[in-house]
Amino acid sequence: MAEEDNLREKGAALELDSACSEEDEVTLVPMVQSDSEDVDDGDFESEVFSTSEVVQYMMDCIEEVNSVLQLPVTITRMLLQYFQWDEEKLMEKFYDSGDSDELFKAAGIAKPPIVEADFFLSDTTIGVCDICLLTEQMFGWQCGHRFCLGCWDQYLTTKIMEDGKGQSIPCPASACDVLLDDLTVMKLVKDSRVRLRHQHLITNSFVQCNRQLKWCPAPDCNFCIKVSLPDARPVRCQCGHNFCFGCGQSCHEPVSCSLLKKWNRRLQEDCKTATYLMAKTKECPACSVTIEKSGGCNHMVCKNVACNAEFCWVCLGPWSAHAVTSWYHCTRFKEDEVVTEKSASRLVLERYLFFCHRFMNHRQSRKLESRLYAVMRKKKDDLQRENKDVSWVEVQYLTKAVDILLACRTVLMHAYIFAFYVRDKNGQVAIFEENQRDLEAATECLSEYLERDITQENLADLKQKVQDKSRYCETRRTVLLQHVREGVEKDWWEFAE
Template identity: 25%
Template sequence: MNWVDDDEDAAGYFSNNSIDSDDGHCYGIDDNDDNNNNDEANKPSEKRYTVLAESDIQHRQNEQISHITSLFSVSNAEAIVLLCHYKWDSSRLLDQWFDDEESIQNKVGLLAKGNVKKSKSSKNKRYSCEICFEEKLLAKQVCSANCNDHYYCITCWKSYISTSINESGLGSLTLRCPEPKCPAIVGQDMISKLTSKKDEKKYLQYFIRSYVESRVNIKWCPSPGCDRAVELEHGGTGEYDVTCDCSLSFCWNCGEDCHRPLECKIVLDWIVKNNSEAENTMWILAYTKPCPKCKRHIEKNHGCSHMTCSAPCRYEFCWLCLGDWMNHSGCNRYTQTEEKQRTLARQSIIRYTHYYERWASNHKSMQKAIQDLHNLQTIQLPELSDRVSVPVTQLEFIVESWKQIIECRRVLKWTYAYGFFMPEHEDVKKKFFEYLQGEAELGLERLHHCAEIEMSKKLLGDDGEIKAEFGDFGKFRAELIKLTKVTGTYFENLVTGLENGLSEVVSSEVPPVDDPSDVLSKRIFGQLMI
């Protein structure tokens, strides 16, 4: 940026020492128990992703800006232009910069070196704004980008920059001189000096976004209002389920809710099916018939088979045979014209409804469990601790059981989408899948009943007040811990089997699974099936 008067350059948008924060939190692929030793918890293979707050991102940006500034002997504003152009890839910038520095400068819009020096007569010189055409402007009333050639009044510059920030989004980071043929970049120092606080804040958000959205291994948390990003560590093995600091768990790959053991494609297909108009079309086909004359679909809402199409058609016909009512003499003879299609349509709707209802029911149960866990942690645990004289830390088994319920509800929910898309001809695989799913579901219902109903009966009164005695508490504790462990094993085996495509238990020689004591069941569940 070049000002005609003697004002100094605006300070860089970020000072190198403006951010002082710790790195984001790292998580492993599994939630380890508190008793796990530190060596196991700190294995490099378990470090899969990092949650980054805005301050962490700014810290990284400032480190790169400082590095480029010192290495290239350029200003902060020029380093920002270079890094934004190269999508924050310092290595690629370094390689190309030392090969042809001048070419890189011209390509990114850093055309001029240094500020314009005023001549002795500059104080008396008058300028014309090339946007609003106002004339006889003083030197302090105009400025230019680093082209040192095109001068515009401060008012027009402010409007130009503000419009870019509010309408161009990330494009404002590479804003050029208003002169159409001039490639000179408008640096962040100039933008910082000429924008309002509101626009400056937006520009900062775009600046932070440029770092995240240029990295293939960093994505924003999809939770509304969350300003954190998640960085997937290099060397990840395809386990994409992550949990942000805002407590939202999601699939890093597709941005949807965690859906292990399903692949992202199946999840997206299921979501599209739930949101599409295809099911409405199937309903129309199954429960309506087209008017023989105008072809509009009509729903039968009276007992009589005499149908009259709505205006302006007004055609009268028989609902059963679609024949002209004026010439209708009976339609008791059986025909197969469209009845097969309607039967298939009804069966398709019934099948879809079966899977969707159970998917939605488990989703609702999962949301309710999340609320119950929040109430437990904030209200009930401290009261229970006082009642049975046990530290809150020793009541974590209740929290763990509810976390297990939430996770199992999530898995069970997605197994119904998995079942919906299973090929019908794979009869053996389908039967065995349904058996595994059913056993896991029964185990989950026992655990959920114990944590919800039994806890209310044994530890809480009808009004929600704590009524537990230590003896009742001990029995409840043993029962809940056992069910939590058993249910977790059921679901881990179910997930493992589905992720492997049930390849270990399905082959052309395997008979259908009808008996829970089947040897294949024991191969899956081991000691749980004795």
């Protein structure tokens, strides 16, 4: 049942032949889906297949192998299934074994009959069924076991609908592992819905076994992604959803799938005993008034009229020290500032908390800033209502800016995971930290611009600032990711266990 729960329902039927053509880890770091995903994530070469194109691709693979093996189509499909759709491995075993009978036996496939499956159905006789013990019309499979047509139908329906077995269904006889071919299953099953489910399971199994294919994980999406080289790379589906081809989660560059999984596991374990990490309130460093963060920008202004202190939400330092010209000081953990008398375990904990806090801060900022889409829609409507000369096209830069802002937040979130695990062995980490610091400063600035009120008086000036900062953020995001990718190719990075 668990296997069936994991299967994806896709909307195209597998057309085995003309006779059948009548009758388809939860991430611990929740990501907020943006309204628009037009930001260039450096997608790698990939193709998007509809479910019917997946079926055609599967049939092309079968025909390519069958042009050499010259076997019934469904027998070839079952052999490919046995070898996890590795065509080269199948061909090698088929010809190197010297005994095709042994290969068929190992795969649980009866030796291909000389006659077609229709012969077996027409050769039915009346007899006593070993399952229901009634005298009924019988059908016998190539292994020699015979059962009534009603029991065959009920058995196959249970296997397909309840057990999720479509690609490899054995004979119902006890201790018999001989598999039924697809055409026989289609002819024995009466319900068209069961036949369609059977076709879905075969198609889904093909995708699951093929390292170059992956269903888009977006809800209600029936597209499949095909890549030239299976790797943990960001890909984009035709539905607009971006995801990592390696793990199927939302894009998480620059951190690898394995490190992200490791981080998530630690985060889950630590959050059970450290719920304070998720706290959304802090005290003003000047007057100690409790402040709640309601927006994504980290530039805080104390609302205490007797204070009005401006400070950074992340480190609680004066905001004036975070000016772009002085660089952003919250990205790098400084071990020399930690009291040397502290134990090694305490140092490890403080280092983890440093990166964890910043990771969660960007995650929370991203969640809050995702609401900017609705805010921007209202701002655009207000501007067009107040000024008839402002066209719809002229205010689209606001939505694009939010796209870029969220993309930068996503990269910064995962950049802190990368920074936590990476070890400097050649000076490249310093370059990474500088890129991270620059991107973070620009992102905070863009966030602040987008949270400002837009009026007729500041419209032109704010538009210029938002567009300029958006372009700069996108450039710096690309620079950071390309530097990490280059490091992967050139083996610059070394990570802690």
